[in-house]
Amino acid sequence: MYQHLHTTLEEGIFCISINRPDKLNALNKDVISELGHAIAELYTNDAIKAGIITGTGAKAFVAGADISEFTSLDATAGAALAERGQDLVFSKIERSPKPIVAAVNGFALGGGCELAMACHFRLASDNAKFGQPEVNLGLIPGYGGTQRLVQLIGKGKAMELLMTGNMITAAEAQQLGLVNHVTSPEDLLPQTKALLQTILSKAPLAITRIIDLVNTASYAPEEGLEKEVTLFGELFDTADAKEGANAFLEKRKAQFTGH
Template sequence: MYNSLLVTTAQHICTITINRPDKLNALNATVVEELGMAIDEIISNPDIQSAIITGAGPKSFVAGADISEFLTLNETEGAALAARGQAMVFTKIEQSPKPIIAAVNGFALGGGCELAMACHFRIAAEQAKFGQPEVNLGLIPGYGGTQRLTQLIGKGRALEMMMTGNMIDAATALQYGLVNHVVPAEMLLEKAIGLLTLINSKAPLAIAKCIAAANAVFDAGKDGYAVEVAAFGACFATADKQEGTTAFIEKRKPVFTGK
């Protein structure tokens, strides 16, 4: 089904591995299209509760876009490329009601940094490096990088990274708040799976509403507090709320059904 991805599911966790290690897993049109298909499958498949995105090989998560595809594009085509990628993949990941985390195993540059930032949070291997070096090509980030990097690490740091094109290492990314955890490479997927196993044990509808409410913080068209109030109220209509509160009173572990 996929030419550029390896997609597996175990224990309700889907792992998407971008599988172009000879190209440092660079994003091309095929990868973007297939990522969109894989995200659709994650969202629609009831057997999948959460997902991990990572890169094949020891060197790279995603080391940017396939620059050869840019050479012949004009202004209109460049804008269309960015809009299509945002709609097909990056916004879809960010708005997924199921948690999707990035396990960054190496270089996350350009579109790779943007892909990691579209995920709900990030875990990095110790050798990971992050950057938005598009200015070196006479370009800027086009897959949401100018927005998400600023949201995650603040305007000053984001502008410095984008305007210098400099990379930061995993320790700096942790200090900046770009990643949640830094672990040895051999523990990267174990850490990601452990976190998602814990998240998967919680109420799925409540998890989805946490994502939606947090996203509303950065949506100028929404009142985040109103989104929270509505989502909080909606939780009271779920069987999971009844199970969770009852289990708490009865001093037992809840068994959530996502209903």
């Protein structure tokens, strides 16, 4: 059914694994479309009680977006890319009435970190790395990263990570509150499933309302997400964004000019 996802349904838990290990599970338009279909399936299939999002292989959960898709974007197309991803996938995950947990194995960078943050909470293997390196491309996160990172770890540390593009380890992510539990790679999925089974033993209607109310408590009006879409798009009309994407693809250091 899916070209870039591997899915299983066992004991009510729908496991969605992004399956592009040769590309470190990077997000492209096709992956976003398939994730949208998978999340819609989670919403509508009564046999599904909860979800796990993970990545195939030990190296990466999702190592970011497919930068090759960025080189031809202008402000309008960039904003449309961010809005489509938020509407189709990231906001749908966050607002899901059924619990969705990220099981993070390896790199969760850029859109991968944003995907993990959209989930209701996160477990990580001890080799996981988190970061929002978009600034290295002359860009900003476009899938909710500027908003959710602040919610999860606070303004000061979020400012630092967003402006430096630095990565943090699983242990530091746990200390900051980005990750709930850190496990060995082999225990990651079993522990995630065990925690979800505990949640599924509780009253489903209460769980749905907890998700709704915690999301409500976490958000100011949603203008932050809308503003992120606009500003993300605007940066695609800058010379720095074009230089950042080209430098990444050419494996060289970007030379930013502030234009």
